[in-house]
Amino acid sequence: MEFRDFSLFISQAxxxxxxxxxAEGRIMSTVCRxxxxxxxxxQADCSSCMGSEMEWKELNGEGRLVTFxxxxxPPEHFAVRQPLMPFSSIQFEPCPIGxxxxxxxxxxxxxxxxxxxxxxxxxxxxxxSPFRLPDGKLTIVLEPLNx
Amino acid sequence: xxxxxxxxxxxxxxGVRSDASLxxxxxxxxxxxxxxxxxSLNEVESMVxxxxxxxxxxxxxxxxxxxxxxxxxxxxxxxVEAACATGSVALRTGWMQIASxxxxxxxxxxxxxxxxxxxxxxxxxxxxxxxxxxxxxxxxTFPGYYAxxxxxxMAEYGTTEEQLAMVAVKNHYYGCLNPCAHMxxxxxxxxxxxxxxxxxPLKLYDCSLITDxxxxxxxxxxERAKAISKKPVWMVGLGLATDTxxxxxxxxxxxxxxxxxxxxxxxxxxxxxxxxxDVATVHDCFTIAEIVAxxxxxFCEKGEGGRLIEAKETYVEGRIPVNVDGGLKxxxxxxxxxxxxxAIEITKQLRGEAGPRQVKDPEIGLxxxxxxxxxxxxxxxxxxx
Numbered sequence: 290m291e292f293r294d295f296s297l298f299i300s301q302a303x304x305x306x307x308x309x310x311x312a313e314g315r316i317m318s319t320v321c322r323x324x325x326x327x328x329x330x331x332q333a334d335c336s337s338c339m340g341s342e343m344e345w346k347e348l349n350g351e352g353r354l355v356t357f358x359x360x361x362x363p364p365e366h367f368a369v370r371q372p373l374m375p376f377s378s379i380q381f382e383p384c385p386i387g388x389x390x391x392x393x394x395x396x397x398x399x400x401x402x403x404x405x406x407x408x409x410x411x412x413x414x415x416x417x418s419p420f421r422l423p424d425g426k427l428t429i430v431l432e433p434l435n436x
Numbered sequence: 437x438x439x440x441x442x443x444x445x446x447x448x449x450x451g452v453r454s455d456a457s458l459x460x461x462x463x464x465x466x467x468x469x470x471x472x473x474x475x476s477l478n479e480v481e482s483m484v485x486x487x488x489x490x491x492x493x494x495x496x497x498x499x500x501x502x503x504x505x506x507x508x509x510x511x512x513x514x515x516v517e518a519a520c521a522t523g524s525v526a527l528r529t530g531w532m533q534i535a536s537x538x539x540x541x542x543x544x545x546x547x548x549x550x551x552x553x554x555x556x557x558x559x560x561x562x563x564x565x566x567x568x569x570x571x572x573x574x575x576x577t578f579p580g581y582y583a584x585x586x587x588x589x590m591a592e593y594g595t596t597e598e599q600l601a602m603v604a605v606k607n608h609y610y611g612c613l614n615p616c617a618h619m620x621x622x623x624x625x626x627x628x629x630x631x632x633x634x635x636x637p638l639k640l641y642d643c644s645l646i647t648d649x650x651x652x653x654x655x656x657x658x659e660r661a662k663a664i665s666k667k668p669v670w671m672v673g674l675g676l677a678t679d680t681x682x683x684x685x686x687x688x689x690x691x692x693x694x695x696x697x698x699x700x701x702x703x704x705x706x707x708x709x710x711x712x713x714d715v716a717t718v719h720d721c722f723t724i725a726e727i728v729a730x731x732x733x734x735f736c737e738k739g740e741g742g743r744l745i746e747a748k749e750t751y752v753e754g755r756i757p758v759n760v761d762g763g764l765k766x767x768x769x770x771x772x773x774x775x776x777x778x779a780i781e782i783t784k785q786l787r788g789e790a791g792p793r794q795v796k797d798p799e800i801g802l803x804x805x806x807x808x809x810x811x812x813x814x815x816x817x818x819x820x821x
Contacts, residue, residue, distance in 0.1 A: 296569045330570045330682075356591075356689050358583035359636040360575050364560030367575045385636070386574045388584065388684045396684035398574050406636050411591035428573065 295427045297366070303333030306345070311419040311427045316350055318395060319343040329395040348391050350417040351434065355396055357387035359406045387431050389415050399429035440534045441661035441668035442818070444473025444654035445780040450768035451618040453648035458493055458549040459505035461650035465773075466506050466545060469652035475664060477506065480654065481539040483513040486526030486546040488771035491561045492553060502545060519565050520721060521807030522546060523651070523775025524814035530655045531671055540657040546776035547650035558646050565808050567682045579643055579722060581683050581809035583635035586724035588689035590637070592739065595727060597637050599742035601628035603723035604641040606751060607759050611766025613793045616777075618647045618768030642723040647768030651776035653783070669783045673706030673817030675699060683809050690739075692810035695719075695732040699804070702815040703734075706800075710734030713756060713817075714798035715785045717778040719806040720763040729804050730758070733815070752795055760785075760793045778803040779816065786820040 290312045292305040307330075310317045320327045321335035322342040329348060334341045361383055385401040387409065397417040401409060414434040421427055446469030448461055456464070462485075470477060485499035495501060499515035502508075518525040523546035530544040550558055563577040589595045605625055611617040623641055631640035661668040677697035680686055687693065703709055710733055718733065720726035727741035735756045736744045744750060750758035761767055761781040764774060782801035784790045801818045 295573060297573045298564075299569050302569070330567075355684070356584040356588040358580050358587060359633075360577050360580045360583075361633045361635060362559060362577065362579065363556070363575055364563040364572075364577055365554070365556040366560055368556045383575075386576070386580070394685070398571060398684055400574060411588060 294425065304331045307331055308427055312421070314419055315347045316397065316417055316419060316429065317345050318348050320346050327392065327395060329391070329397060348395070348397070350391060350397070352389040352391035352397070352415065352417070354409070354411055354413045354415050354431070355388045355390050356411060357385055357401065357409050359383050359385040385409060387415070389417055389431055391417065397429060399431040401431045403432055437535045438537055439658040440531045440655055440671045441658065441665065442653050442671065442779065442783050443656045443661050443665040443668055444469045444475060445783050446470070446472055446652045447616045447777060447780050448650045449616055450647050450649035450770060452551050453549070454551065456648070458498060458547055459501045461549065461648060462502045462545055462547050462652070463506055465547070465650040465652040466543065469543070469654055473654045473664065475541070475654060477508065480511070480541050480543045482511060482533055483508055483543040483545065484526045484529045485513060485515045486517070486522040486544070486772040486776065487515055488517055488519055488522040488548055489561060492548060492550050494552065502547070518812050519807040520719065520769065520771050521775055521805045521812050521814055522772040523777065524803065524805035524816065525775070527653065527775060527779055527816065528674055528676060528814060531674065534655055534657050540660045542655045543652060544655060544776060545650065545652045546773040548770035548772040549648045550646045550770060551648050555646060571682060577635060578809070579635035579638050582722040582724055583638045584683060585689055585728065585809070586637055586722070589724060589728065592690050593742070595742040597629060598625065599727065599746055600637070600642055600723040601625050602745045603720060603726045604628045604765055606745065607720060607763040607765035610760045610793050611762025613791070614762045614767060617762040617766055618645050619762070619766045638722055638724070644721045644764035644769040647770045649768060649770035649773045649777070651773045651780055653776055653779055667787045668821065669786045670819045671816060672819045673702035673708070675701030675705070675815040676812070677701065678812050679810050681811055686810070691728060692732055692806060692813060694810050694813035695729065695804060695806060695815070698813045698815040699733050702802070702817050706817040706819070708800065708817065712800050713802045714800050715760070715782065715795045716756065716758045716802040716804065717761060717763070717781050718758055718804040720759055720765050721769055721806070723765065725806065726759065726763065733802070733804055752793060757795045760795065775803070775805040775814065778805060779818070782818050786818060
């Protein structure tokens with residue numbers, strides 16, 4: 290399991306373990322042992338007290354949707370290529386993405402694969418979970434919680 | 437601190453400039469700027485070049501192309517970068533050289549040649565201007581970031597897609613009156629609302645353009661400005677502030693803290709407030725960004741931006757005319773050139789040279805230029821004599 294399976298481009302970081310945990314089903318944050326400040330995305334260093342002794346802590350992943358969108362014009366990396374068959378095209382139906390706040394100030398970005406865009410509302414309760422894509426890459430999905 | 441004035445402006449044609457390279461675009465703008473100032477390049481002591489992105493310029497030192505092609509060597513020139521706010525950082529850097537006494541006459545150039553790459557590659561390059569590790573893997577693009585701001589603003593304040601489209605209608609209308617604008621085409625509300633989706637809820641006409649272009653201004657100290665210029669425009673307030681790299685870490689998703697803070701600094705330095713501004717150019721990379729800018733600059737209350745455009749208060753005849761040069765939306769947004777272009781429009785307005793889009797007798801103007809999704813923002817305030 291490599292960090293790049295999550296980050297796509299960047300191979301190394303001090304918090305590379307994040308990807309391993311994600312592969313095992315956990316979304317991890319870090320907490321500063323000195324001043325208690327929590328970080329998601331996890332940081333190896335604390336910008337609040339300039340300490341570098343951090344503790345890993347699993348996030349429960351439940352929170353409220355802060356905002357969302359659905360990107361119709363994707364970057365080159367995500368662009369769907371035309372099939373080789375002449376006179377044919379694939380219908381591109383992009384997946385929405387969103388941000389949920391799971392603790393005060395801690396927000397997780399993820400794909401929202403199971404919802405129509407018109408039904409997604411700011412403020413709705415959702416849960417973030419790790420997800421392994423068919424190509425082996427790791428990502429995070431957000432799903433609505435029925436409450 | 438020495439006083440600093442804009443004494444010359446030169447604005448190249450913005451658009452898909454397949455007829456010119458980066459350095460050739462700069463030459464057009466610099467030549468026009470020196471002619472406007474009535475100054476030869478020999479009299480200029482120093483230069484700053486704003487170019488946002490090496491991946492468009494295919495050159496890790498694009499400033500060298502620039503000083504080489506206009507024959508400025510061996511005098512000082514260096515490149516500055518702040519994504520979409522690059523041009524304003526270049527202007528601020530030029531201002532610093534004069535205010536500090538380091539130079540009396542500084543040329544500030546902003547340029548970007550964006551159409552060297554395809555739209556999807558340009559989209560990827562700009563998408564990675566957020567957090568390349570934590571945001572980009574979710575397919576984020578620049579429209580995507582502002583779409584998330586739009587959805588948050590709509591949920592909190594009831595801003596509508598129609599109000600967003602009204603910004604496009606205004607800016608396209610004024611773009612038609614600006615010969616340097618990329619897009620010389622009016623758009624109706626209906627057409628804007630039914631254009632194809634780019635990032636929900638933003639549609640084609642909510643988005644600024646991928647554009648080539650260059651702009652240049654000549655700055656001078658008070659002594660030099662008074663000697664060479666009949667209509668110097670003084671830089672009387674400057675603000676620059678920053679915010680988190682990731683959109684998700686912001687305290688608010690409906691306002692840009694960096695812009696609010698930069699505005700506070702600039703107003704304080706100029707000793708004025710929002711109601712003193714007669715004309716403004718703001719960073720409308722997307723229509724929602726103009727609405728948020730109205731609020732962050734204090735042109736209206738928080739959450740009232742949609743209603744300000746609905747009441748047409750930001751047209752030339754309105755209470756506070758904004759982006760009457762077409763804005764990024766219609767004039768185009770060549771990243772490095774944008775901040776310089778904004779200052780040029782304000783200079784022309786304050787000189788009374790804005791032609792059919794002239795605001796009535798303005799005394800004080802403002803520019804608001806944002807880098808990325810709000811990681812940096814600069815506000816500059818200008819005043820005529």
